[in-house]
Amino acid sequence: MSRERATALLVDFDGVLRRWDPEVVAGVERRYGLAEGALLETAMQWGRLQPALTGQVSHADWMAGVAEALTEPAGGAERARAAVDEWQRYRGEVDADVLGFVREARAGGIRVGLATNATDLLDDDLAAFGLAGEFDAVVNSYRLGVNxxxxxxxRAACQAVATPPDRVLFVDDEDWSVRGARAAGLSAHRWTGAADLRYLRAALAY
Incomplete structure (x- = not known):
């Protein structure tokens, strides 16, 4: 039996709506004498990252932990903190094509939620990008306490857009997240780039 057409959309933030230029972090690592990939590798260690995504520690505390872990290879605590601070001043860029898709979908009567694993910095980032009013709901793992x-x-994300799971389409760039959405009863699409927008528009048919 075929599924009913989705009437709500959940979109991931990092990797879908927000893009990151890898040259920025690489430049910081070169300037501070860090090994290539050290900042992201250290920050994304699950035992360090997960507490920041579920409201156990703040974004600032997470970054302090990253700086502490980098102290030895960076040549001192002050240098490590400076490297992390410079890296964190870069907040990425909004993908204009994805933002246009979000706006089109909402104009066509689709409820759209931002569904992201994020920290307590999310609201500030959305405000800085002028995105605060672009969604019907923002579902932040930090606020939920679960990622x-x-x-x-x-379940909470579907409730936030007031739509049952079988009528929700979820878009994310991570396989494990897409699999989780499908296991929860949602339709889900793994994002690979702007070429996917044609399929997503057709799937929603707004």
Whole structure:
């Protein structure tokens, strides 16, 4: 039996709506004598990252932990803190094509939520990008206390857009997150780039 057409859309932030230029972090690492990939590798270690995504520690505390872990290879605590601070001043860029798609979908009657694993910095980032009013709901793992790909996360996200799971289309760039959404009963598409927008528009048919 075929599924009913989705009437709500959940879009991931990092990797879908927000893009990151890898040259920025690489430049910081070169300037501070860090090994290539050290900043992201250190920050994304799950035991360090997950507490920041679920409201156990703040973004600032997470970054302080990254700086502490980098102290030895960076040549001292002050140098490590400076490297992390410079890296964090770069907040990425909004993908104009994805933002246009979000606006089109909402104009066509689709409820759109931002569904992201994020920290307490999310609201500030959205305000800085002028995105605060672009969604019907913002579902931040930090506020929920649970992160994708947990079923509880997707249950809360569907409630936030007031739509049952089988009528929600979720878009994310991570396979594990897409699998989690499908296990929770949502339709889900793994984002690979702007070429996917044609399929997503057709899937929603707004």
């Amino acid at each position: 994708k790909p947990a079923k509880e996360y997707f």
